[in-house]
Amino acid sequence: xxxxxxxxxxxxxxxxxxxxxxxxxxxxxxxxxxxxxxxxxxxxxxxxxxxxxxxxxxxxxxxxxxxxxxxxxxxxxxxxxxxxxxxxxxxxxxxxxxxxxxxxxxxxxxxxxxxxxxxxxxxxxxxxxxxxxxxxxxxxxxxxxxxxxxxxxxxxxxxxxxxxxxxxxxxxxxxxxxxxxxxxxxxxxxxxxxxxxxxxxxxxxxxxxxxxxxxxxxxxxxxxxxxxxxxxx
Amino acid sequence: xxxxxxxxxxxxxxxxxxxxxxxxxxxxxxxxxxxxxxxxxxxxxxxxxxxxxxxxxxxxxxxxxxxxxxxxxxxxxxxxxxxxxxxxxxxxxxxxxxxxxxxxxxxxxxxxxxxxxxxxxxxxxxxxxxxxxxxxxxxxxxxxxxxxxxxxxxxxxxxxxxxxxxxxxxxxxxxxxxxxxxxxxxxx
Numbered sequence: 001x002x003x004x005x006x007x008x009x010x011x012x013x014x015x016x017x018x019x020x021x022x023x024x025x026x027x028x029x030x031x032x033x034x035x036x037x038x039x040x041x042x043x044x045x046x047x048x049x050x051x052x053x054x055x056x057x058x059x060x061x062x063x064x065x066x067x068x069x070x071x072x073x074x075x076x077x078x079x080x081x082x083x084x085x086x087x088x089x090x091x092x093x094x095x096x097x098x099x100x101x102x103x104x105x106x107x108x109x110x111x112x113x114x115x116x117x118x119x120x121x122x123x124x125x126x127x128x129x130x131x132x133x134x135x136x137x138x139x140x141x142x143x144x145x146x147x148x149x150x151x152x153x154x155x156x157x158x159x160x161x162x163x164x165x166x167x168x169x170x171x172x173x174x175x176x177x178x179x180x181x182x183x184x185x186x187x188x189x190x191x192x193x194x195x196x197x198x199x200x201x202x203x204x205x206x207x208x209x210x211x212x213x214x215x216x217x218x219x220x221x222x223x224x225x226x227x228x229x230x231x232x233x
Numbered sequence: 234x235x236x237x238x239x240x241x242x243x244x245x246x247x248x249x250x251x252x253x254x255x256x257x258x259x260x261x262x263x264x265x266x267x268x269x270x271x272x273x274x275x276x277x278x279x280x281x282x283x284x285x286x287x288x289x290x291x292x293x294x295x296x297x298x299x300x301x302x303x304x305x306x307x308x309x310x311x312x313x314x315x316x317x318x319x320x321x322x323x324x325x326x327x328x329x330x331x332x333x334x335x336x337x338x339x340x341x342x343x344x345x346x347x348x349x350x351x352x353x354x355x356x357x358x359x360x361x362x363x364x365x366x367x368x369x370x371x372x373x374x375x376x377x378x379x380x381x382x383x384x385x386x387x388x389x390x391x392x393x394x395x396x397x398x399x400x401x402x403x404x405x406x407x408x409x410x411x412x413x414x415x416x417x418x419x420x421x
Contacts, residue, residue, distance in 0.1 A: 056359045063359075095372065102369040102405060108360040113324070116353075120320055140356050147349045151342055152316055158338035160308050163267035165274040168305055175302060 027054040028104040035111040037232035040191070042220050043184040044118055044126065045227070047138045048111070055108045062101040069094045115141060123149040124172055124181045186221040192230040201226075235273065235300050238266045239307035246314045255318055258336040263308065270304045273297045319343055323350060324363060326412050365408045374404045375419040382415050 034048050069090060072078050079087060119126055119137065123145050129136050130145075137145060153171055161169045173180050198210040203222045210216065210226075215233070223230055241262055249256045277297035284290035319339060322330050323346050332340050354362050382394040387406040394415060400407075410416045 056357075059359050098403075099369075099372050102372065105360045105364070105405075106369050108357075109362055109364055110366065112357060112360070112362060113366065120317065140353065144349065144353050147352075148320070148346065151345050151349070152313075155316060155338045155342040156309065156312055158341070159312055159336060160263055160267050161305075163264075164270055164305065165301070168270070168274075168301055171309075 027051055027058060028107045031055050031111055032107045033231060035107060035114060038111065038114045038118070040232045042186055042188040043122075044115060044136050047115075047136075047141075049138060052108060052111065055104055059101060059104050059108070062097055062104070065097055066094065066101065069097075116144060119145045120148065122182055122184060123152070125183050128181060186224065187219045189217055190220045190223070191215065191217050191233045192223055193233055194230050196229050198226055198229055235269060236303060238262055238269060239304045242266065242311040243307050246311045250314070254331075255315060255322075255334050257334045258315075258339065259311075260336065263311075263336075266304050266308055270301050273301045273304070277301070315339065316342060320346060323347055327363060361405070364405065369404060372403060373401055374407070375399060375401055376407050376411070376416040377419050378416050380415055385410065 031048065031051050034045070034051065038045055073090070073094075082090065119141060126137055126145055127149065130142055156171065157169070171180060193215050194210045194212055197212050201208045201210050201218075201222060203218070208216065208218070242259060245256070245259060245262075274297075277294050280290050280294035280297060284294060315335075316339070319335070319342065323343060327347060327350070332343060335343065350363065376399065378394045378396055378398045378400070380394070381396050384391055384393050387403075392400055392402070394410075399419065400416075407416055411418065
């Protein structure tokens with residue numbers, strides 16, 4: 001089992017004293033940053049499949065540890081042989097691991113749910129994007145989006161569109177060059193922290209100097225080309 | 234006046250935006266708007282057929298066309314707001330919420346959407362996708378039972394739910410019971 005108990009225990013009570021590098025190496029922590037970014041960005045960001053899988057694999061090994069230890073604690077003979085002090089340590093470790101598992105599960109769940117909520121709001125847009133360029137939605141998200149949109153369309157049809165003139169029944173029409181497909185608001189403001197010196201950014205008629213570790217409030221469209229160099233906060 | 238009915242739906246949608254419950258489906262208004270749209274469509278066809286190169290009549294037909302599109306847009310807005318709410322509820326409470334205020338097509342939607350949810354959930358068993366969206370603060374919580382519900386099997390053991398009894402249990406174990414309103418969290 002490749003569960004790093006020491007690091008979990010060492011990290012207790014040291015909140016805020018970890019360096020940024022230490023803090024960002026734990027998969028759940030890195031996923032948390034993506035979750036925050038996903039919440040703030042107006043459209044879906046790159047899917048973090050590997051990172052998510054890493055967190056899920058971690059969850060599994062945490063759960064294995066919990067099951068194993070809980071079984072030991074049920075075994076009276078084994079408990080007696082441990083001695084009072086060791087038993088207390090084992091119980092504290094167990095509690096810590098349980099807490100860590102809930103935390104990791106929450107981050108992974110929140111990340112997935114945030115993306116799905118975004119898909120729910122603009123399903124036709126993402127389906128259209130998926131056709132023209134691959135990779136915005138993951139496979140499971142595509143399946144979800146596809147199914148929910150079918151159900152939604154059929155509900156509209158049964159609810160009222162079937163009583164409409166045929167030429168008005170579409171849900172993706174472009175009458176008079178106005179598309180029915182809603183698109184994300186790329187001009188939404190976001191707060192970003194810059195990771196490397198990017199230099200001067202021209203936004204409309206204004207120029208902004210982006211320096212490392214600076215925090216800026218900018219329109220998403222202005223930084224959308226520099227997403228690798230900034231953290232969305 | 235044409236378009237007034239659809240306005241009522243928009244007002245209704247706006248009013249219920251922040252409501253916890255989903256209000257009664259406005260079957261009559263929806264039907265009336267559909268009827269009005271068909272009338273407008275007939276008027277448009279009529280105007281177009283007799284227009285020839287008469288610009289006034291062509292403009293009239295154009296306005297009829299716009300009115301129909303407006304009606305469609307209002308109906309879509311009304312229905313979409315309800316469906317998004319239903320989806321939210323389905324994610325949060327799964328199948329345990331009141332559906333008597335819904336139209337037949339919305340009830341079908343809820344049923345089928347729940348099946349979609351079951352499928353997605355199965356793909357991510359390890360992280361319990363429909364679990365609580367509040368960050369976990371404590372492993373164990375105090376809950377009070379609200380109804381007699383017999384014995385409940387959880388991942389880590391069995392407990393007997395009888396009304397007003399209190400338990401000190403793992404939060405993740407009872408999340409589902411809280412959603413179903415069988416137990417409530419006891420605030421410290």
